[in-house]
Amino acid sequence: MLKLKLRNIYFTVVNISSNIQCSKKINKTSMSKNFPPSKNGSSSKLIAGTETHMIKLTALHNKKQIPTTRTSTNNTNTEATFTFKLGRTTGSDVSGDLSVNSSESSDPVESDYSEKSEDEKAQQVENTHVSANSHSISSVTTTSMNNETVDGEKDESHDADDITNTEDSDRSEQDDGNDTDDEETDNESGESSSNLTEKGGRKYHLDHFQIIKTVGTGTFGRVCLCRDKVSNKYCAMKILAMTEVIRLKQIEHVKNERNILREIRHPFTISLEWSTKDESNLYMIFDYVCGGELFTYLRNAGKFSSQTSNFYAAEIVSALDYLHSLQIIYRDLKPENLLINRDGHIKITDFGFAKKLRDRTWTLCGTPEYIAPEIIQSKGHNKAVDWWALGVLIYEMLVGYPPFYDEQPFGIYEKILSGKIEWERHMDPIAKDLIKKLLVNDRTKRLGNMKNGADDVKRHRWFKNLNWNDVYNKKLMPPILPDVHHDGDTTNFDDYSEMDWKPTIAIDQKDLKLFNDF
Numbered sequence: 001m002l003k004l005k006l007r008n009i010y011f012t013v014v015n016i017s018s019n020i021q022c023s024k025k026i027n028k029t030s031m032s033k034n035f036p037p038s039k040n041g042s043s044s045k046l047i048a049g050t051e052t053h054m055i056k057l058t059a060l061h062n063k064k065q066i067p068t069t070r071t072s073t074n075n076t077n078t079e080a081t082f083t084f085k086l087g088r089t090t091g092s093d094v095s096g097d098l099s100v101n102s103s104e105s106s107d108p109v110e111s112d113y114s115e116k117s118e119d120e121k122a123q124q125v126e127n128t129h130v131s132a133n134s135h136s137i138s139s140v141t142t143t144s145m146n147n148e149t150v151d152g153e154k155d156e157s158h159d160a161d162d163i164t165n166t167e168d169s170d171r172s173e174q175d176d177g178n179d180t181d182d183e184e185t186d187n188e189s190g191e192s193s194s195n196l197t198e199k200g201g202r203k204y205h206l207d208h209f210q211i212i213k214t215v216g217t218g219t220f221g222r223v224c225l226c227r228d229k230v231s232n233k234y235c236a237m238k239i240l241a242m243t244e245v246i247r248l249k250q251i252e253h254v255k256n257e258r259n260i261l262r263e264i265r266h267p268f269t270i271s272l273e274w275s276t277k278d279e280s281n282l283y284m285i286f287d288y289v290c291g292g293e294l295f296t297y298l299r300n301a302g303k304f305s306s307q308t309s310n311f312y313a314a315e316i317v318s319a320l321d322y323l324h325s326l327q328i329i330y331r332d333l334k335p336e337n338l339l340i341n342r343d344g345h346i347k348i349t350d351f352g353f354a355k356k357l358r359d360r361t362w363t364l365c366g367t368p369e370y371i372a373p374e375i376i377q378s379k380g381h382n383k384a385v386d387w388w389a390l391g392v393l394i395y396e397m398l399v400g401y402p403p404f405y406d407e408q409p410f411g412i413y414e415k416i417l418s419g420k421i422e423w424e425r426h427m428d429p430i431a432k433d434l435i436k437k438l439l440v441n442d443r444t445k446r447l448g449n450m451k452n453g454a455d456d457v458k459r460h461r462w463f464k465n466l467n468w469n470d471v472y473n474k475k476l477m478p479p480i481l482p483d484v485h486h487d488g489d490t491t492n493f494d495d496y497s498e499m500d501w502k503p504t505i506a507i508d509q510k511d512l513k514l515f516n517d518f
């Protein structure tokens with residue numbers, strides 16, 4: 001069986017409707033993907049778009065075998081392992097103490113988003129402890145075509161949220177009253193005697209964070225485990241190079257990401273603690289989710305049982321319901337973006353494509369296997385795309401590979417539009433029924449997007465044994481407990497070279513203004 005990883009070779013620019021330009025770049029190494037022999041291929045991530053329909057495809061796929069054993073030296077990080085210099089550096093200096101001359105701000109509001117007890121000890125459950133990087137996994141379970149005709153044309157049977165209006169060109173649609181600039185005085189005053197703001201909130205500085213190790217890389221930067229020297233807690237720092245963000249025309253997406261993360265607070269979404277920038281990079285500080293990606297567990301297991309899939313699906317439904325209630329569409333649901341916390345519960349990460357919706361949106365983005373037909377057809381899309389992606393995710397958890405698959409993105413799109421799905425003979429028929437109702441090409445008939453919204457999904461028979469309050473309150477027993485030895489354990493993540501940190505380049509003042517409200 002061919003094992004392929006579907007992320008992060010990254011190639012640029014496809015115009016779906018006319019021109020095609022491609023340039024390839026390998027972006028990172030990653031994990032394996034077990035697909036059926038006939039489905040050995042690729043997948044990509046779409047990262048730009050709208051008016052011109054120019055999209056960038058990140059993540060073709062890189063091959064890497066799943067390690068059969070975890071070496072004892074592998075990933076046994078300590079704080080002394082690496083320290084890095086953030087902010088402007090000369091040359092390729094990647095060592096030394098973290099020292100930043102930044103325009104960082106202190107934002108007490110953001111502290112409110114931090115969940116209090118996410119790094120607490122994992123609950124005592126009699127589950128199998130598994131490592132995301134171990135080969136064996138033992139899951140102990142507990143508990144038609146779109147009817148629109150033209151781009152943007154009004155749909156006869158809109159649901160309440162599918163408002164027709166002017167085209168949204170992915171402008172930043174919200175001003176959340178970011179007080180970054182207001183707070184700069186805290187920062188300019190240098191190392192004040194107190195780490196508290198006048199309002200009593202935490203006054204952050206970049207040099208409070210000691211970078212330990214890279215745990216993930218993305219399109220414009222990387223995510224590192226770091227230690228907050230003030231609270232002594234581990235956290236994750238996402239570092240985005242502004243030059244790359246500008247080059248890939250992702251300014252509004254990055255601002256959306258930060259703004260939405262500041263707005264949300266839910267047990268199954270990542271918590272943004274603080275964000276800032278200097279003259280080179282944007283920084284976001286999150287709680288560190290040490291169990292690794294669901295992707296890794298799924299690839300190691302091959303497929304999940306119906307009960308295991310049901311557990312993860314339920315937590316995602318709870319989160320999607322919450323996000324949609326705030327008119328936020330997530331748009332990037334896939335196992336790579338689902339982290340498992342030490343307690344075995346899900347944390348949805350990467351809100352880079354999330355969007356506060358006032359209308360349908362037209363941006364072509366997502367990951368090919370997971371994008372809904374209406375995105376491919378550029379008809380404007382809404383929260384229904386998340387319910388589609390949930391159908392793809394449940395299928396992938398149960399079967400081991402996504403329902404629409406091809407070596408080339410265009411092949412994937414064709415399969416999505418054809419509406420044909422191959423079903424495994426022994427698939428749980430109730431789960432199959434739910435998937436069928438989610439993978440409906442006509443989004444007006446798609447479960448989750450009709451007049452009862454998420455309630456229709458929650459009431460489906462596959463979830464009939466669930467109490468949704470229990471789901472929200474993390475009372476369901478997780479099927480997998482990650483093998484985690486301490487809060488800063490990185491053994492459930494891939495190893496990333498620390499030698500390829502690019503020298504940071506200060507952007508000029510004109511470009512820096514583009515990020516004024518970050």
Ligand SMILES: Nc1ncnc2c1ncn2[C@@H]1O[C@H](COP(=O)(O)OP(=O)(O)OP(=O)(O)O)[C@@H](O)[C@H]1O
Binds near residue numbers: 217349350351
């Ligand atoms: N809070 C966190 N705790 C632990 N690991 C994290 C955290 N946030 C992100 N990661 C890891 O870093 C990876 C990259 O993060 P993320 O997807 O947010 O970056 P990105 O630049 O948006 O990536 P992409 O270009 O693929 O969208 C994740 O897949 C995950 O493995």
